[in-house]
Structure formats: structure tokens, C-alpha cells
Amino acid sequence: MARSQGRLSHGVLLLDSEGLSKFMANDPRVTGLIRTAQAKDTLVALSNLTLIEAWHAKVRMDRLRRHTSRLEVLPVSDAITWRAIDLLRNANLHGHKYAIDSVVATTALGYAGPRIIVTSNADDMNKLCGDRVRVVGV
Numbered sequence: 001m002a003r004s005q006g007r008l009s010h011g012v013l014l015l016d017s018e019g020l021s022k023f024m025a026n027d028p029r030v031t032g033l034i035r036t037a038q039a040k041d042t043l044v045a046l047s048n049l050t051l052i053e054a055w056h057a058k059v060r061m062d063r064l065r066r067h068t069s070r071l072e073v074l075p076v077s078d079a080i081t082w083r084a085i086d087l088l089r090n091a092n093l094h095g096h097k098y099a100i101d102s103v104v105a106t107t108a109l110g111y112a113g114p115r116i117i118v119t120s121n122a123d124d125m126n127k128l129c130g131d132r133v134r135v136v137g138v
Contacts, residue, residue: 010113013037015046015071016104017054018120022138024059024067030118030138034070042114045072047107049100080106091127098124108133 013033015023022030037044051073054064084102087109088095095102101121105128108115115133119125122137129135 011037011040011042011115012108012111012113013042013044013116013118014104014108015044015050016101016117016119016121016125017050018138019118020046020050020054020067022118024063027138033116033118033136037116043072043111044070045074045107047100047103048073048075049103053100074107076103076107080110083109087128093124093127098128101125102128105129105133 015030019030023034034044046068051064051068080103084099084106085095087102087106088098091098093102101119101124104117104119105125108117109129109132116136117125117129117133118136118138120138122135125133125135
């Protein structure tokens with residue numbers, strides 16, 4: 001079960017849609033990253049936009065709900081929206097292609113301590129985050 005933000009000691013591990021897909025497929029690497037993070041009392045989460053991005057007709061809703069119940073689903077606030085635009089602007093990237101990546105990156109950057117993003121878009125996340133976030137490609 002997801003832990004509330006106030007009880008965490010440090011950091012965040014965020015999944016993008018491919019990270020979520022791998023988690024739902026019981027990928028040992030992604031599952032191991034999540035278990036390790038939770039054992040360290042690190043927030044394991046995803047953006048609510050990631051849920052929308054991950055949805056397609058072959059996804060079973062019961063599995064999606066069961067797996068996301070173990071994670072914290074984070075909303076996209078106005079502040080995150082504007083910081084995501086700044087990230088895009090600073091990286092010379094276009095919102096049409098990189099909108100959700102920029103929200104995930106901005107969300108990670110909003111946390112203190114270790115910040116990890118599990119993603120299939122490692123190059124894009126590195127463009128957005130630089131060395132401020134550990135990017136794990138899956």
C-alpha cells in the first residue's frame with residue numbers, strides 16, 4: 001500500500017507509463033527497484049497523467065487499480081504545470097511530444113533526497129533533468 005507523504009524519510013521513485021507497464025508485468029528489475037525504495041521509506045509514485053498515458057484497450061482495469069493501489073498517485077498542480085513549461089523551454093523541447101515527460105521530471109525535481117525516474121525515455125528525461133535525477137531506463 002502507498003505511504004502518505006508525511007511519513008516518508010526521503011526521496012521519490014517515479015514510474016512513467018513504461019515503468020508502470022513493467023511493474024504490472026512483474027518485471028523483476030522494476031519490482032526490485034520498487035521494493036528497495038519502499039524498504040528505504042522512499043515515496044514510490046506516478047503522476048495521474050501517467051495513468052492516462054498508460055491506458056489502452058488491452059489493460060485490465062482490475063490489474064491497473066491493484067498495482068496503482070501500491071503506489072501514490074500524484075496530482076498535477078498549477079505549480080507543477082508552470083515548472084514543467086520552464087523545463088521544456090530550458091531544454092528547447094516542444095510540449096506536444098514531451099508534455100507528460102516534463103510533468104514527471106518536474107514532479108521528481110520537487111522532492112528532496114534521492115530522486116529516481118523509471119522510464120523508457122531515458123534520453124528525454126536526461127535532457128529535462130540533467131544530473132539532478134537518477135534516470136533508470138527500462
